[in-house]
Amino acid sequence: xxxxxxxxxxxxxxxxxxxxxxxxxxxxxxxxxxxxxxxxxxxxxxxxxxxxxxxxxxxxxxxxxxxxxxxxxxxxxxxxxxxxxxxxxxxxxxxxxxxxxxxxxxxxxxxxxxxxxxxxxxxxxxxxxxxxxxxxxxxxxxxxxxxxxxxxxxxxxxxxxxxxxxxxxxxxxxxxxxxxxxxxxxxxxxxxxxxxxxxxxxxxxxxxxxxx
Numbered sequence: 001x002x003x004x005x006x007x008x009x010x011x012x013x014x015x016x017x018x019x020x021x022x023x024x025x026x027x028x029x030x031x032x033x034x035x036x037x038x039x040x041x042x043x044x045x046x047x048x049x050x051x052x053x054x055x056x057x058x059x060x061x062x063x064x065x066x067x068x069x070x071x072x073x074x075x076x077x078x079x080x081x082x083x084x085x086x087x088x089x090x091x092x093x094x095x096x097x098x099x100x101x102x103x104x105x106x107x108x109x110x111x112x113x114x115x116x117x118x119x120x121x122x123x124x125x126x127x128x129x130x131x132x133x134x135x136x137x138x139x140x141x142x143x144x145x146x147x148x149x150x151x152x153x154x155x156x157x158x159x160x161x162x163x164x165x166x167x168x169x170x171x172x173x174x175x176x177x178x179x180x181x182x183x184x185x186x187x188x189x190x191x192x193x194x195x196x197x198x199x200x201x202x203x204x205x206x207x208x209x210x211x212x
Contacts, residue, residue, distance in 0.1 A: 006034070006168045006169075007154075007158070007167040008034065008036060009163055009166075010163050012087045012108065012118065013083075013084055015070075015079070015112055016163070016164060016176040017108075017176075019176045024164075024166070025101065035101075035104055036151050036154065036155065037091045037094050037095060038148070038155045043152065053084045063083075069177070079112075080112070080117055086120075087118070088148075089119065093131070095147050095148055096138035097138075106127060110127045121135035121138070122135070122136075159172055162175065166182050168189065169189055
């Protein structure tokens with residue numbers, strides 16, 4: 001039986017997803033990777049946690065880290081007018097457009113390269129028009145809404161806790177800065193089971209925080 005295709009879980013609200021997309025699509029294995037847009041806020045809610053932009057002090061640090069990574073990687077980046085923002089219109093537009101590479105590129109560029117608003121269907125209408133769609137119709141389409149819910153439930157079932165996450169053979173790799181590890185595992189999945197990397201999967205849990 002053929003190995004399942006890797007799945008890449010992302011949300012347009014995440015600038016790290018934008019940065020990682022630039023590298024992911026250049027991989028030799030890129031055509032086998034399935035992009036899956038999800039609602040990251042629903043993942044956070046299910047896990048009972050908050051995103052970095054919702055934590056005082058961590059927010060500015062995270063933004064500076066994003067900007068540094070973008071400059072270090074030679075990727076143009078300009079934050080949208082507000083952040084965090086409601087990503088539902090962008091996510092639904094992506095799904096309505098078939099979650100194609102072209103649509104993902106266009107939406108990421110609109111939000112993070114050009115720094116334009118994407119938190120309402122009206123704001124996205126020029127982009128939707130370029131994709132041959134109506135943003136309002138895409139945002140209201142019951143089938144599109146259902147697909148986004150299914151995508152998010154799939155991510156939760158897989159154990160996703162952050163975006164971007166690349167799932168390779170049931171193993172999760174999170175974050176733009178983990179791209180090198182992803183490349184290693186894509187090229188050599190057995191690396192996870194060799195040596196110290198293999199031992200880590202069986203490392204027992206020590207004293208938990210607050211334990212006596």
